[in-house]
Amino acid sequence: MTRTLTIRRPDDWHLHLRDGAMLRAVLPHSAAHFARAIIMPNLVPPVVTGAEAAAYRDRILAALPEGADFTPLMTLYLTEDTDARDVAAAHASGLVTAVKLYPAGATTNSASGVRDMDRVRPVLERMAEIGLPLCVHGEVTDPEVDIFDRESAFIDRVLDPLRARVPGLRVVMEHITTSRAVDYVRSAGSGLAATITTHHLVINRNHILAGGIRPHYYCLPVAKREEHRLALRAAATSGDAHFFLGTDSAPHTDPAKLQPCGCAGCFTALNTLPILAHVFEDEGALERLESFASLNGPAFYGLAPNAPRITLERAAPDIPAGIDTDDGPVTVFDPGFPLRWRVAPESSSC
Numbered sequence: 001m002t003r004t005l006t007i008r009r010p011d012d013w014h015l016h017l018r019d020g021a022m023l024r025a026v027l028p029h030s031a032a033h034f035a036r037a038i039i040m041p042n043l044v045p046p047v048v049t050g051a052e053a054a055a056y057r058d059r060i061l062a063a064l065p066e067g068a069d070f071t072p073l074m075t076l077y078l079t080e081d082t083d084a085r086d087v088a089a090a091h092a093s094g095l096v097t098a099v100k101l102y103p104a105g106a107t108t109n110s111a112s113g114v115r116d117m118d119r120v121r122p123v124l125e126r127m128a129e130i131g132l133p134l135c136v137h138g139e140v141t142d143p144e145v146d147i148f149d150r151e152s153a154f155i156d157r158v159l160d161p162l163r164a165r166v167p168g169l170r171v172v173m174e175h176i177t178t179s180r181a182v183d184y185v186r187s188a189g190s191g192l193a194a195t196i197t198t199h200h201l202v203i204n205r206n207h208i209l210a211g212g213i214r215p216h217y218y219c220l221p222v223a224k225r226e227e228h229r230l231a232l233r234a235a236a237t238s239g240d241a242h243f244f245l246g247t248d249s250a251p252h253t254d255p256a257k258l259q260p261c262g263c264a265g266c267f268t269a270l271n272t273l274p275i276l277a278h279v280f281e282d283e284g285a286l287e288r289l290e291s292f293a294s295l296n297g298p299a300f301y302g303l304a305p306n307a308p309r310i311t312l313e314r315a316a317p318d319i320p321a322g323i324d325t326d327d328g329p330v331t332v333f334d335p336g337f338p339l340r341w342r343v344a345p346e347s348s349s350c
């Protein structure tokens, strides 16, 4: 039986760090395990310009614990008023790694997102020219479309036409939740990839709704049927370079989650690696965890994989049920089973 697993340090290709007190509380947990992360720009107000991304990066770096080895990879929040020259300059200076498309109203803090894709065409064409990837929250917002079908409808109505119109654009379909998305991404060339979250490998929609409603499992895109969870597990553990880890760790305080209209998001920064080791071992694919968590993402983004290693060992991790922040308590995602892998204490970077 494998007792330890040493892999290159992983990166998180989709992470919400928030700002202020929440940033200070959650950042050390990501920095302890991950070398780099794509930082989502859906603050209030959103991170739209290069200047705003530079200021946000400074706040993140200032909140890093002493000695942490962590690089935030910044993104810009695409709006219908985004200036292609500002985007190109932010890319040329090395400040931003991607631009994020939120269909307006699709998810947390997406009100300033895009309503009409034609209005962002010039920016997308510029991004294709300079090789700057677009990360997409892939759900339509049409109230006529059932929430469980919104990802699939996005592929047909938005993503496929977009890729046809701007063929050179590199796209990451974020936090995919359906076998349809797995098949679509897998059959594309190297210009399309997908992130898969920790929680979508673990829960299906029954976990949210059967036997009582569990707000801490509510995230967007909402978890789907079991067959979709199995397709995601197969994709993640296959080693296929189209798929890599984006935890979508999305902290909200308990009062914000536990109310008549609760926020979407699962907080997985603390226990992602123990959960992934568990899932990959259950799938007989421990030797492919490194591809998913540490190799496929850098390859898509044209970056070198991290040289330092991290070691996982077979032992129950000591993970709290929640953390306290000056904004209020935040519940840690509960996988619903006892974990049997932990990050070796000396492997943590802080």
Ligand SMILES: NC(=O)N[C@@H](CC(=O)O)C(=O)O
Residues within 6 Å of the ligand: 016, 042, 107, 108, 137, 218, 219, 220, 221, 248, 250, 251, 264, 265, 266
């Ligand atoms: N995934 C979520 O359920 N929530 C994210 C937004 C997002 O990634 O869609 C958040 O910012 O809280």
Ligand SMILES: [Zn+2]
Residues within 6 Å of the ligand: 107, 137, 138, 174, 175, 220, 221
């Ligand atoms: Zn999203």
Ligand SMILES: [Zn+2]
Residues within 6 Å of the ligand: 014, 015, 016, 040, 248, 250
């Ligand atoms: Zn997210």
